[in-house]
Structure formats: structure tokens, C-alpha cells
Amino acid sequence: MDDQSKATALIRIGTRGSKLALAQATELCARLAAAHEELSAEGAVEVVVITTTGDAVRDRPLAEIGGKGLFMKEIEEALVAGRVDLALHSMKDVETFLTPGTDIPCILAREDPRDAFLSNLADHIDSLPEGAVVGTSSVRRAALVKNRRPDLRTVMYRGNVDTRLAKLEAGEVDATLLAIAGLNRLGLGDRATRVLEVEEMPPAVAQGAIGAQIRISETSG
Numbered sequence: 001m002d003d004q005s006k007a008t009a010l011i012r013i014g015t016r017g018s019k020l021a022l023a024q025a026t027e028l029c030a031r032l033a034a035a036h037e038e039l040s041a042e043g044a045v046e047v048v049v050i051t052t053t054g055d056a057v058r059d060r061p062l063a064e065i066g067g068k069g070l071f072m073k074e075i076e077e078a079l080v081a082g083r084v085d086l087a088l089h090s091m092k093d094v095e096t097f098l099t100p101g102t103d104i105p106c107i108l109a110r111e112d113p114r115d116a117f118l119s120n121l122a123d124h125i126d127s128l129p130e131g132a133v134v135g136t137s138s139v140r141r142a143a144l145v146k147n148r149r150p151d152l153r154t155v156m157y158r159g160n161v162d163t164r165l166a167k168l169e170a171g172e173v174d175a176t177l178l179a180i181a182g183l184n185r186l187g188l189g190d191r192a193t194r195v196l197e198v199e200e201m202p203p204a205v206a207q208g209a210i211g212a213q214i215r216i217s218e219t220s221g
Helices: 003-008 019-035 073-081 139-148 161-169 180-185
Strands: 011-015 045-049 086-090 102-107 115-119 133-135 153-155 175-179 210-215
Touching: 011 019, 011 073, 019 045, 019 086, 019 161, 019 180, 019 210, 073 086, 073 102, 073 210, 115 161, 115 180, 133 161, 139 153, 161 175, 175 180
Parallel strands: 011 045, 011 086, 133 153, 133 175
Antiparallel strands: 086 210, 102 210, 115 175
């Protein structure tokens, strides 16, 4: 975006730079433009890409470096500092307590909250061969997989959706689990081998929901 567009932007949206995060930002931009004519003009809404610690550190499990909140820390900081006007988050990554002085008054229509099973060897967790390797960065998913199939081996599996799919195709793991919401938003829903019902694989809290975080002062009289 050129300097003139930046100068005339009415709203700056802070987001991560992954394809999925940008797809979510595009969805929000479309909804804002549909609801407010002034935001439909070219350059009225600027998407500001912010690299988070969760994106930068990929060689260790999230639980070891601070948890899922590391996917929003730097975006929140930009919001509080006034560098962006709105911070966009996957709600499953949002901490229990927000940074003081901020709020999430808007949540977009929720996508399918379920997990998707992906594998080139089997059509379900139960039909994976004994000792198969399941890649996941989620403590929740790993625990549920091991509870269902103690014989399976789980390994750390960080990266964006494209990276994880590429690793699966390369045979680095025999199966993985991803949120079907993310696959759907990227137009990749057909890559899911099976969508697991919540009774089989309880999803993360708020999975499939996108939240818009603002400074509270912006809504005060």
C-alpha cells in the first residue's frame, strides 16, 4: 500500500501474516465494506501484517515458550500503542484475560468448530496402522489421540496450513489434525480425509471464531 493510501486509511487492522490470517482479514474487510459505505473505498481499510513470537519461533512446542497467547502478544502491543486500530485474532488463541484497556466487542460468524483428520494411510484415527505417527502441535489433540489409540506416536508439528499439508504429503507423518474452519477459509476443505464429530475429538474452546479487539477508549463517550 502506498503512502497516500496509508494516509487516508480510516481503519488499520493488525493481523498475522499467514495465508489463513490474511484470509480472515479479507473476510473482515468485506464485512466492514458491506456495512459501512465509507469503508468500501479503496485504501479506506489497511491490513497491517505483524510477526508474532508464535510465528517466529517454530522449533519448540508452544507450551514451552508461553502458550497460544504468543500468537497475539505483538498484535495487542501494536493496538495499545495506537499503531493499529483493530487487532484480529483466532479466538482459540486468545488468552483468558485481555490486556487492560482493550475489549473484543465483535466476533464474526463462526465457522465449523470441528477438527479434521488428514491422512494418506487411513480414513480415521481408529484405522491407522499400529505405531503410526501423528503430527500435531496441540497438547489437546495429542492427549486425545493417545487416549483413543495409546499405540500411536505423536510428534511436534509446527507451521502454517500449507507447511503441514506439505509435510504430510512428503510422508514426514502418517496423519495430522487441523481445524476444518481454517481449511474451509482457505478453500481447502476437500483436503480433509474426515471431519471428526465433537464426541470423537472435542475441539478447542472458540475454535472457528474470529474476534476483533479494540481499545476501550475508542468506544467510550
